[in-house]
Amino acid sequence: xxxxxxxxxxxxxxxxxxxxxxxxxxxxxxxxxxxxxxxxxxxxxxxxxxxxxxxxxxxxxxxxxxxxxxxxxxxxxxxxxxxxxxxxxxxxxxxxxxxxxxxxxxxxxxxxxxxxxxxxxxxxxxxxxxxxxxxxxxxxxxxxxxxxxxxxxxxxxxxxxxxxxxx
Numbered sequence: 001x002x003x004x005x006x007x008x009x010x011x012x013x014x015x016x017x018x019x020x021x022x023x024x025x026x027x028x029x030x031x032x033x034x035x036x037x038x039x040x041x042x043x044x045x046x047x048x049x050x051x052x053x054x055x056x057x058x059x060x061x062x063x064x065x066x067x068x069x070x071x072x073x074x075x076x077x078x079x080x081x082x083x084x085x086x087x088x089x090x091x092x093x094x095x096x097x098x099x100x101x102x103x104x105x106x107x108x109x110x111x112x113x114x115x116x117x118x119x120x121x122x123x124x125x126x127x128x129x130x131x132x133x134x135x136x137x138x139x140x141x142x143x144x145x146x147x148x149x150x151x152x153x154x155x156x157x158x159x160x161x162x163x164x165x166x167x
């Protein structure tokens with residue numbers, strides 16, 4: 001595994017409300033797979049649909065991003081994300097917080113994408129109790145580490161711009 005220290009993407013740097021394939025809305029994937037960054041994968045899941053058996057697999061090559069996503073899934077109640085990020089950064093000093101300034105600016109828009117805080121909260125609680133995994137992986141050299149986490153069913157795989165990093 002190569003060691004790289006990149007900023008933690010607490011929120012997406014691009015719009016968190018991506019374009020959708022209209023024909024997929026409410027068709028429910030069994031599994032959503034994507035990078036730890038931000039909330040875009042969850043927005044796809046919100047629009048395309050989840051059920052009580054939906055599985056989420058988050059992955060990243062940056063160990064700090066993996067830790068943040070796992071801690072967030074385990075410990076955040078879905079409310080006041082700005083305070084959650086601040087508290088996490090305080091409890092985990094030395095992490096690359098270069099993009100932390102975006103949290104305050106972008107969080108209200110993310111909640112608005114779900115139709116408000118009540119709908120966001122309901123969705124977040126469903127994600128938290130779902131079957132999920134967070135994988136630290138170098139997709140080029142250790143792709144099997146991610147593939148071994150996946151189940152053989154209808155899967156939505158979002159890779160974002162994860163291949164644009166230089167090491």
